[in-house]
Amino acid sequence: EAGVTQSPTHLIKTRGQQATLRCSPISGHTSVYWYQQALGLGLQFLLWYDEGEERNRGNFPPRFSGRQFPNYSSELNVNALELEDSALYLCASSNGQRTNYGYTFGSGTRLTVV
């Protein structure tokens, strides 16, 4: 079974540009979660998508947005990039019925804003 896949692995952007990060969940998983992990810090919750709908949003500005496609893959868009957006962005998926299983994470996209 393929795990959660994220692309690209690394992304370098200039301040003010837009970044698009992609995530493919494990087959059968309908929920996708996005987290931001700044260097040396813990994981901050960004967004949760389930069945194509945004279910919850963390304390981030509106320039962080995303969507979930009919095949349950997801995209995270970050507009008007700022230097402090440099971080590891982790995507996770879960089968919402198995609350005791936690999430399965991808390897992340490391975004660098210069």
Next chain:
Amino acid sequence: AQKITQTQPGMFVQEKEAVTLDCTYDTSDQSYGLFWYKQPSSGEMIFLIYQGSYDEQNATEGRYSLNFQKARKSANLVISASQLGDSAMYFCAMRHIQGAQKLVFGQGTRLTINP
């Protein structure tokens, strides 16, 4: 609101020794799950162990066990017979069973195993 606190930024342990990583949590809900994840330098989050709030016995998974003390709201991870490959960041996390269901993470503990 949920909150996870990990008070040990770094831990250094000799190989083959046991190590306890501390985690306390705060929630007003009765139904929740507690998780521990390992993050090697590669960045991927690896699920280690789960404890439900209604589970009466402490969870165990191989060399990992979770010391769950509900009244004290603590969920410490115990790694027995540590190995060099255990060197990594370790995160405690909590998830409410109902409602938002998002995982809330602590700040993590960097564990270094010395040979």
